[in-house]
Amino acid sequence: MIYNDFLGFLDVSEKKILHYIIQNYRNRQNFRPDIIEESVTSYIKRGGKRLRPAVLLMACGAVGGNEEIAIPAAAAIELFHTWTLVHDDLIDNDGLRRGQSTVHVAAKRVALENLKLTEAQAQKYGEDVAVLTGDIQHGWSISLFTEKPLVEKVHPNVIFKLINTLQTYVLTTLVHGEMIDVEFGMKENGILDISEDQIINMLWMKTGVLYEFAGMAGALIGKNSAETDDAEIIAIKSFCSNCGIAFQLRDDILGILGKENKLGKPVGSDIREGKKTTIVRTALLNANQKESEVIRGILGKRDASEDEIRMVTKLLVDLGGVQRTYELATGYIEKANPFLADIRDSKYKVLLKQWAYYLVERNF
Numbered sequence: 001m002i003y004n005d006f007l008g009f010l011d012v013s014e015k016k017i018l019h020y021i022i023q024n025y026r027n028r029q030n031f032r033p034d035i036i037e038e039s040v041t042s043y044i045k046r047g048g049k050r051l052r053p054a055v056l057l058m059a060c061g062a063v064g065g066n067e068e069i070a071i072p073a074a075a076a077i078e079l080f081h082t083w084t085l086v087h088d089d090l091i092d093n094d095g096l097r098r099g100q101s102t103v104h105v106a107a108k109r110v111a112l113e114n115l116k117l118t119e120a121q122a123q124k125y126g127e128d129v130a131v132l133t134g135d136i137q138h139g140w141s142i143s144l145f146t147e148k149p150l151v152e153k154v155h156p157n158v159i160f161k162l163i164n165t166l167q168t169y170v171l172t173t174l175v176h177g178e179m180i181d182v183e184f185g186m187k188e189n190g191i192l193d194i195s196e197d198q199i200i201n202m203l204w205m206k207t208g209v210l211y212e213f214a215g216m217a218g219a220l221i222g223k224n225s226a227e228t229d230d231a232e233i234i235a236i237k238s239f240c241s242n243c244g245i246a247f248q249l250r251d252d253i254l255g256i257l258g259k260e261n262k263l264g265k266p267v268g269s270d271i272r273e274g275k276k277t278t279i280v281r282t283a284l285l286n287a288n289q290k291e292s293e294v295i296r297g298i299l300g301k302r303d304a305s306e307d308e309i310r311m312v313t314k315l316l317v318d319l320g321g322v323q324r325t326y327e328l329a330t331g332y333i334e335k336a337n338p339f340l341a342d343i344r345d346s347k348y349k350v351l352l353k354q355w356a357y358y359l360v361e362r363n364f
Contacts, residue, residue: 003361005347006354013057013074014050020075024144031136035110039103039133040140043082046098049364051247051355052210053078056218058355059236061348065222069153073162073221076144077214080166083137084174084210090130091182092273096266104130142167154221161226162217170213177205184276191276192284199278200245200328207251208244215240235342239352242336247359249329252277253322256313258363268309274300278328283321291315329360 021044031037053074060070088094089102096102101109108126111117117125144150145163180202184194219236220226227233255270256279270277280299284292295315298308316322333356343349 003354003358006351006358009058009351010050010054013054014047016071017050017053017075017078018044020071021079024075024147035107035129036133036136039086039107039129040136042100042103042106043085043097044078046100048098050078052081052214055211055214055240055352055355056221058348058351059215059218059240060222061218062236062343062346062352063219063222063232064344064346065218065224066153069149070218070221072144072147072150073217076141077210077217079137079141079144081210083134083141086130086134086137088178090127091178094269094273102130103133150221153224155224155226157226158220158224161220161228165216166213170209173205173209177202177207177209181206181276185274187276191281194276194281196278196281196328199276199281200249203248204241204245207248208241211244211247212237212241231342232344235339239336239339239356242332242339243356243359246329246332246336246356249278249325249332250360250362252279253325253329254363256316256322268304268306268313271299271309271312272302272304277321278325279316279321281321282324283316283319286319286321287315291319326360333357333360 025031025041031040056074056077057067057070061067085097086103089097090104094102095105100106104126106126107129108122111122111125112119115122115125142163145159151159180198184191184199184202187193216228216233216237219233220228223230223232225233228237252270252275255275255277258267260267280295284295287295295312298304298312301308304312336356337353340349340353343352
């Protein structure tokens with residue numbers, strides 16, 4: 001499938017969202033002290049996929065709405081996603097995000113160089129800054145639903161519905177998924193004790209639910225209605241939910257085979273972190289004793305050498321882990337597509353279909 005229309009839309013929507021967020025930030029100018037101000041805006045300024053806000057805008061248009069009205073909500077989704085990244089980077093102790101230092105690492109460096117704190121003090125300082133940065137971003141994201149361009153054109157019941165859903169259903173699901181992921185990480189290479197369905201459910205909680213919400217939010221704004229049992233709303237929501245799982249499965253593949261300059265993080269980091277993925281699970285199921293020992297011996301080894309990473313990567317490919325995960329991802333796209341039958345024909349419907357297939361073919 002050719003993705004030119006979608007990629008063009010993504011480029012335009014990315015610029016709109018970034019412009020709106022930066023302008024909103026300049027109007028506020030109330031993020032203090034300086035370390036918080038820098039941290040709150042750092043990931044936003046680095047660019048990114050901005051797929052979630054694009055989904056919201058496409059969903060709005062797909063039900064006949066004006067995507068321009070939905071821009072504040074799309075910006076809110078991007079900021080909401082951003083705070084989860086800041087906290088996720090802290091939980092995973094990741095050093096890079098979009099090719100630059102993560103918030104807690106950058107703040108630690110400031111503490112060492114400018115505040116002259118000890119290593120231990122600087123570590124704690126960086127962690128605290130990351131927590132507080134995420135808190136600010138979270139609050140900022142919710143406030144965007146009350147911005148003038150949205151409240152002047154959208155019924156208050158729609159806005160109330162969106163905020164309530166995001167702050168209860170979405171937030172609690174995300175945290176639940178993160179906790180499951182944390183608990184999976186504690187299972188000393190015991191990934192075979194975790195079923196494929198359990199892994200996929202965790203991926204949906206951490207990723208799929210926000211895509212689901214982005215689609216639903218865009219559709220509700222487009223229809224200017226808070227009725228979530230509407231056939232088009234259900235169709236968009238279900239479509240985006242399944243695509244969200246496919247997105248994360250593809251992300252897991254890229255975490256193994258992607259290029260550092262595309263991913264913005266070191267290749268092999270998922271192996272060093274010992275991520276419990278369908279890739280690893282499938283490979284271990286197909287491995288002989290020697291191959292299993294190699295994978296288990298290196299998975300989760302923070303100081304694994306490049307040679308060790310290459311060795312495990314080859315095994316994950318040769319033993320069918322990557323292929324199985326790719327098949328799962330494409331399967332969820334095929335599961336998602338029939339829901340578009342309930343959506344009227346339009347350029348936005350075409351864009352949504354292109355987005356779906358792009359998710360499993362992208363290289364970043």
